[in-house]
Structure formats: structure tokens, C-alpha cells
Amino acid sequence: MASVSIECVAREGCRIGESPVWDQREGALLFVDITGRKVCRWSPLTRQTQAIAVDAPVSSVALRKSEDYVITLGTRFAALKWKEELVTTITQVDKDKANTRFNDGKVDPAGRYFAGTMAEEIRPAVLERRQGSLYTLFPDLSVVKHFDQVDISNGLDWSLDHRTFFYIDSLSYSVDAFDYDLQTGKIGNRRSIYKLEKEESIPDGMCIDTEGKLWVACYDGGRVIRLDPETGKRLQTVKLPVDKTTSCCFGGKDYSEMFVTSASDGMDKEWLSRQPEAGGIFKITGLGVKGVPPYPFAG
Ligand SMILES: O=C(O)[C@H](O)[C@@H](O)[C@H](O)[C@H](O)CO
Ligand SMILES: [Zn+2]
Structure with missing residues (x-):
């Protein structure tokens, strides 16, 4: 078995780094800083990050077939033109709610953008419950x-x-599965496939590998775990040097590297001094599995 190695490739100091997406066209990693209100693009060649500041919490970014990107911004789906640094609203959700925002989002294999909402947090994982929806x-x-x-x-x-x-509502401490109809985009028959153990803490972002196994970033758990959705068993744990690991994706050459985002919101000075890479982007190599390229939004 290849030996796993972990490197902090970008000390971004994100408040809530999230939504890592490999952009093959640019050979770069996209991600967002939700409360830092930035969409970022990190190049492995220059080892530099470009950032576009936006006017609300930005919780996910996705590739777009026609051009550039789509994002979830506050309670809006929006288009982002990178070079022009131009954000245009596509549509708004949760119009009946005063205090929600989008959180994680991802495009399905048919080019539909799935994203869900949550109440604004008072502090990490503390919020008014049951305010979110999936769109x-x-x-x-x-x-x-x-x-x-x-x-x-x-x-x-x-x-x-x-x-x-596959879907995670974090405070259920569960990874769930639904039957999926790719023709219509409809979901049904919800069931739990894995319940997190206490030390794994809170399930956050997730991605699938080419063997059909799920990788889940554990917020406050400082790790990513690999799950077999067929058996409900955990197959592997990879620990990282920060507690607030938020999400993961595959990227790089042949999608053989894993990128993990992290957060620093909610950490005090002492905690931050013990984990100076909190809010950084981590690259994991030697996992011996590859990922599935992200699907672009078809609109
Ligand atoms: O990154 C996200 O998905 C949320 O926006 C974060 O706020 C954390 O996940 C949450 O605090 C953990 O419960
Ligand atoms: Zn998340």
C-alpha cells in the first residue's frame, strides 16, 4: 500500500474554507471561504491563490459548461465571471426565511446544481434548527x-x-443515501448508511472515489474517513494536523490527489497557536485511489 502523505499547500487562514473543486481547464483548485466572503483559486504551479471578494457568505462554487463558474451566495444562486470579477444573481431561495444562507453545493452527473441552506450560525454548529432546505x-x-x-x-x-x-445533514451525525433518478433529478427512499462515531465528531463535506467509496471530512474531527456505502463500514481514517477539516475533493494529475479545506472560525488564540495551519488547504497523496472529475453546471 502506498504511503499517505499530507502537506499544507496553502496557508490561507480561511475562516471557513469549503467546497474544494478541481478545475481541469485552469489546472487549479477552486474553493470558497464562506464567512470570509471570498471565492479562491489556487494554482499548484505558482503556489499562489487568487481571490474574488463577494458581498455575502459564499458557500459553494461549481464549474459551468458555458463559461466560468456558478456559486451559492447568501440565499442566491449566482454566476461568476472570473476575469471580470462579475457576479450576477440567477435566482433566490428561502424567500420566506429571514436568517438562512446556502451551505454546501455540488453539480450532479446531468449538470444540475444541488445546494442546501441552513440558519446563520451563532457560533460553529450552534444555530436555529430545522431552518434549512435542499434545492x-x-x-x-x-x-x-x-x-x-x-x-x-x-x-x-x-x-x-x-x-x-449521498447527502449529509451535519447535526444528524449521519451520512444518508437516497435513490436517485438521473432522468428527472428526483430523490427518494432516504436511509442512513453510516453514523459517525463520537471522536469523528461532525460530518461535513464529502466526495466519492472511483471505487465508489465515500470520503467524508469530519468537522472538529481533524480527519477524513473513507466509507463503504454498501456495507456501512469505515475503511480508512486519515488524520490531518487541524481539527476543523471541512470538505474534500480529488484533483491534480488524473485526480489522484485529495485536497482538503479547513476552517478557523470558532478557534481561540491558544487553539490557533497549536494549529497554525487552521484555515489552510491540504493535499493528501499516496491514497492509492482516484476521484471522479466534477460535473459542470449545464445551464
Ligand atoms: O462548513 C460548513 O459546512 C458550515 O458552513 C460550517 O459552519 C460547519 O460545517 C459547521 O459549523 C459544522 O457544524
Ligand atoms: Zn460544509
Whole structure:
């Protein structure tokens, strides 16, 4: 078995780093800093990060077929033109709610953008409960709400055969699966496939590898775990030098490297001095598995 190595490639000091996405066109890693209100792009060649400041919490970024990117910004789906640094609203959700924002989002294999909402946090993981919902932005720019009563809408991905949708509502401490209809984008038959153990803490972002196994970043758990959705067993744990690991994706050459984002919000001075890389971007090599390229939004 290859030996796993972990490197902090960008000491970004993100408040809540999230939504890592490999952009093959640019050969760069996209991510956001939610409360830092920035969309970022890190180049492995220059080892530099470019950032675009936005006017609200930005919780996810996705590739777009036509050009550049789409983002979830506050309670809006929006388009982002990188060079022009131009953000334009596509549509708004949660119009009946005063205090929510989007959280994690990802595009499905048919080019639909899934993203869920949550109440604004008072502090990490402390918020008014059941205020969130899960939405889809279709390529024709219409929006559908799948369900509400969500605490912290978080990680999402699809099985390799596209027949299962995996989803995390963080405060359920569970990784769930739904039957997925790729033709219509409809979900159903929710069930739990894994319950986190105490020391794994809170499930956050997630991605799938080419063997159909799930990788889940554990917020306050300082690790990513690899799960077999068929058996419900944990297969591997990779610990990182920061506690607030938030999300993960595969990228780099042949999608053989894993990138992990992290947060620093909620850490006091003493905690930060013990974990100076908090809020950084980590690269894990030697996992011996590859990832699935991200799907671009088809609209
Ligand atoms: O990154 C996210 O998904 C949320 O926006 C964060 O705030 C944390 O996950 C949350 O605090 C953990 O419960
Ligand atoms: Zn998250």
C-alpha cells in the first residue's frame, strides 16, 4: 500500500474554507471561504491563490459548461465571471426565511446544481434548527425544493452508477443515501448508511472515489474517513494536523490527489497557536485511489 502523505499547500487562514473543486481547464483548485466572503483559486504551479471578494457568505462554487463558474451566495444562486470579477444573481431561495444562507453545493452527473441552506450560525454548529432546505438549480435556471427541516445542509455526491444520491445533514451525525433518478433529478427512499462515531465528531463535506467509496471530512474531527456505502463500514481514517477539516475533493494529475479545506472560525488564540495551519488547504497523496472529475453546471 502506498504511503499517505499530507502537506499544507496553502496557508490561507480561511475562516471557513469549503467546497474544494478541481478545475481541469485552469489546472487549479477552486474553493470558497464562506464567512470570509471570498471565492479562491489556487494554482499548484505558482503556489499562489487568487481571490474574488463577494458581498455575502459564499458557500459553494461549481464549474459551468458555458463559461466560468456558478456559486451559492447568501440565499442566491449566482454566476461568476472570473476575469471580470462579475457576479450576477440567477435566482433566490428561502424567500420566506429571514436568517438562512446556502451551505454546501455540488453539480450532479446531468449538470444540475444541488445546494442546501441552513440558519446563520451563532457560533460553529450552534444555530436555529430545522431552518434549512435542499434545492436544485436546473439547467433551465428553474429551482426545485426537495425537502425542508434541515439543520446544516452539507456534503453531497452521487454513486458511480448515478442511481444513488449521498447527502449529509451535519447535526444528524449521519451520512444518508437516497435513490436517485438521473432522468428527472428526483430523490427518494432516504436511509442512513453510516453514523459517525463520537471522536469523528461532525460530518461535513464529502466526495466519492472511483471505487465508489465515500470520503467524508469530519468537522472538529481533524480527519477524513473513507466509507463503504454498501456495507456501512469505515475503511480508512486519515488524520490531518487541524481539527476543523471541512470538505474534500480529488484533483491534480488524473485526480489522484485529495485536497482538503479547513476552517478557523470558532478557534481561540491558544487553539490557533497549536494549529497554525487552521484555515489552510491540504493535499493528501499516496491514497492509492482516484476521484471522479466534477460535473459542470449545464445551464
Ligand atoms: O462548513 C460548513 O459546512 C458550515 O458552513 C460550517 O459552519 C460547519 O460545517 C459547521 O459549523 C459544522 O457544524
Ligand atoms: Zn460544509
